[in-house]
Amino acid sequence: MESALSSTVIGTEPDLDDAGLHAALRRDAAAIEATLDRLLPVPDAAERRVWEAMRYAVLNGGKRLRGFLVLRVAALFGAAPAAALRVAAAVEMLHAYSLVHDDLPAMDDDDLRRGKPSCHRAFDEATAILAGDALQTRAFEILAEPATSEDARLRCALVLALARASGAAGMVGGQMADMEGEGRRLSEAEVLHMQALKTGRLLQFSAEAGAILGDADAAQQGAIRVFGRELGAAFQVADDLLDMLATTEELGKSAGKDEAAGKATLVALLGVPEATRRAQGLAVAARQALDMFGPSADVLRALTHYVVSRRN
């Protein structure tokens, strides 16, 4: 794993084109997948079913955008790749838990996830609830383990930042706000608040985590937080555009769901052309936040371009 990563050390890709970014994404996703596999061993015990469901939910061949952000920001600050892979895996577990619970019948009631049965369809509702619960726990456990960093101060900072990004003041709060807004016409400010919490905060954490792990200084951490915030906002608008414009086959999950559910999106509020302009503007702001890092941040710039131009 480490050698796969070190062959794409940041700084050796000064003018990363689309093909180069996709190759980097694929290599990192494979390394993250291997790390997840290693961090989720199935015990020979009565509770093995919940571990199987956790593995099913997270070992799904995803793009690993959040994990990629962790790895590439961590590399920017010289953090050890093996430690960064653990943090990337923890973020992907946290993300997977949120998807498992969002797909439940009482929530979005979605039978499909990445073209496969969602966790509660492949297993059952009770197992899916427990698997989501335990994926969240495992994420915090991995961050707190000494293998993540010799420095307990950094491990604690990671736990705290992930908790703030993912709890009721972050991702879960955003999901609640989203549900509360269904069937109502939200204002632009309300949509931005909801989306910043629901998807923005975890994407921002992914970038921030790399800077924490690399023990970046305050100015650097501040710049990375702005980058993460703008990138997260750009990602969400792009995602809403995709949901409206793409087909279910392209997405590997049900398309057009937001509109069907009467969900509030910036696209519904502003229309496709203006939402597209917004996404581009947010991407520009994200790239500007990287100015202090020079060419070593080219892979993050390429990622920003990709986030607003992807087709799935």
Add this chain to the structure above:
Amino acid sequence: MESALSSTVIGTEPDLDDAGLHAALRRDAAAIEATLDRLLPVPDAAERRVWEAMRYAVLNGGKRLRGFLVLRVAALFGAAPAAALRVAAAVEMLHAYSLVHDDLPAMDDDDLRRGKPSCHRAFDEATAILAGDALQTRAFEILAEPATSEDARLRCALVLALARASGAAGMVGGQMADMEGEGRRLSEAEVLHMQALKTGRLLQFSAEAGAILGDADAAQQGAIRVFGRELGAAFQVADDLLDMLATTEELGKSAGKDEAAGKATLVALLGVPEATRRAQGLAVAARQALDMFGPSADVLRALTHYVVSRRN
């Protein structure tokens, strides 16, 4: 809060009788309730409903046995009461999250909790799922915050121990094993494994957390872990006896549920007289583990007696 605690400093109750223990339990429960209230402020925002559901689930006038364990073991090692109250609140949030999810229709489908509608009945299923999720997150957040300890090493040790106790290798795994065993006749070893995970590990953590926070030495932490393990096992057998012998009114939750659900308990396997003897034997082992602490651990000895003799 601190003054209510310090008025019952361990060591001033050398021969704590039942009345003394109940007074101590009530005082500590009130201090924990006040801490929980302070740590769960409802924001004036679109996501306020999830905070209200979190408060509903945890601010329920419970006995706070787990929090009491944290406080009294922490006091044994001279930890700051304000810090111990934060850890006690975190454990109670973790416990409350597990009850909210256990009560869901897809799990135990229970409409009652402490004589009131369970969280998904008072709110709705989606909100209850999210409130449970966010209570878990908030527990880890509180442990990781600097206010819990100036020493990041101790904060990290608390996060790690709670994660191990409550995840798929602990509490959640126990819930899974319990579900997998429904309708089957489990062996005694299988029941003991399931119960050690499902309720034992979090009770053990509660005691262990006090020792971690008080920076107890390795021998002391070892003794407290044994105390917590035996106490947890005694608690579970006593709980199963109560479920079989008490009425719904006495329990404030549905009685006789285990039998109705075909759930495996030691009582079903061994019968009431032998299960009662087991509970007493575990209580003796728990008290023996406290020998090295002398009279300063009398409140923990009284608690052990209470756990196996309580009526609700």
